[in-house]
């Protein structure tokens with residue numbers, strides 16, 4: 001190896017790679033980050049997608065970002081501002097809408113138009129979700145107990161069991177149900193009307209190719225409520241200037257500690273000799289040596305593309321081969337000459353406050369299931385489930401005055417299409433389907449579009465090396481979370497090659513813009529180094 005050696009190499013400058021690098025540098029290590037793209041940020045990126053119009057390209061909302069990561073990495077000092085939304089959610093319905101503001105009584109009045117019983121059940125359901133969100137947050141922050149681990153793993157298991165014990169018996173049962181049931185079965189128990197079931201049901205299939213009745217989808221809802229903004233569990237915010245502001249702030253902090261970040265530096269191989277790493281080889285032939293390699297990549301990129309799996313034990317090889325990845329997510333941005341009008345949502349104070357939140361098209365669980373069935377048959381939903389955000393209602397830095405940008409996050413769109421079709425051939429036509437779907441709720445939408453950016457599942461895979469276009473680096477199914485992520489026996493970030501660690505979303509607690517896998521991987525690396533294991 002011919003370079004000036006560093007203590008540690010981080011493969012990938014996604015937000016978790018940057019968080020890992022930052023904590024390693026805080027721990028006194030010399031760190032080099034190698035990113036294959038010409039931009040840093042991974043799925044946490046802002047781009048100009050139409051002249052004068054910028055927006056988050058992939059992820060578009062913040063909630064899960066760990067408070068400690070924000071504080072330790074001084075993200076606000078390095079330029080990050082979170083823009084708080086009024087809260088609540090707006091669900092579009094054929095010729096109608098349901099807006100649930102933060103005020104419980106007003107939300108109940110909105111629900112009562114569809115079902116008085118559901119309006120009554122709503123506060124208890126929200127309270128239950130809030131309690132669960134707080135518990136899951138604690139679990140998400142910690143490294144899970146590892147199978148075959150030592151006393152520290154047993155201690156973590158006891159601590160987590162103790163948090164569970166502190167819940168009331170009713171909450172213990174509810175949590176066990178939420179961890180195992182489908183979102184549809186949970187919602188059918190609580191509610192009777194379609195709009196509220198559609199609203200919560202969507203949370204179970206975000207980035208998750210599943211029906212409302214697929215077991216485990218209720219956990220995906222929990223995964224989306226463990227965050228907090230300003231002490232409000234489950235709230236979501238915008239990053240001013242788009243999500244790229246988060247990774248730019250992380251990179252700025254890293255650089256202040258002397259971390260070297262190289263772009264256009266795709267890693268082709270992690271060098272392994274006698275079960276130990278000694279560095280990496282880049283796609284362009286450059287070599288960098290280090291005894292520590294932390295990988296921010298999808299686990300199957302690390303084991304498959306960068307490291308020959310034959311360097312790992314047979315049981316690991318078998319499990320990693322079966323690791324599942326598919327989100328069925330299609331992501332668009334549009335540049336708008338004016339604000340869209342949605343049926344029966346006035347552009348008055350109340351209507352505009354509603355539109356500052358997430359605007360969903362998911363009127364019922366049956367609608368969700370039809371989207372799944374269509375995708376199973378032809379590769380994409382004829383009427384997709386869509387989550388829309390208009391950040392320009394709160395952020396004037398993204399578009400010319402009076403104009404807007406909108407993010408559209410859409411389900412279900414399969415990574416692999418039937419009959420040998422390629423996303424490159426059909427994505428424009430499929431984007432038209434998305435626009436048709438929104439236009440059915442918004443008469444001026446199509447006319448207002450001045451430019452659009454499309455990221456099909458193939459684009460997501462190709463641009464970010466997210467296999468299967470999986471936005472979480474692997475499904476959040478029950479066999480791929482907690483101590484089983486990425487596979488049993490390797491949940492503590494230590495991979496089966498000495499000196500190699502997983503620091504991306506393929507590690508616990510999984511995908512989402514949290515920074516937790518990066519932070520926790522760094523803590524394990526620093527511990528191993530302190531005890532002389534690497």
Ligand SMILES: Cc1cc2nc3c(=O)[nH]c(=O)nc-3n(C[C@H](O)[C@H](O)[C@H](O)COP(=O)(O)OP(=O)(O)OC[C@H]3O[C@@H](n4cnc5c(N)ncnc54)[C@H](O)[C@@H]3O)c2cc1C
Nearest residue numbers: 012014015016036042043058059060061267505511512513
């Ligand atoms: C369309 C979409 C919408 C989403 N919406 C939200 C949202 O609103 N809120 C939220 O919290 N989460 C959202 N998510 C999920 C979240 O953004 C991701 O789970 C998370 O950002 C992944 O972060 P990461 O750092 O683990 O990995 P990544 O962001 O995937 O970063 C990995 C990095 O490694 C690089 N890399 C890969 N291979 C190599 C190699 N061989 N050599 C060098 N570098 C390599 C990649 O280029 C990339 O930069 C969304 C994701 C997507 C894709």
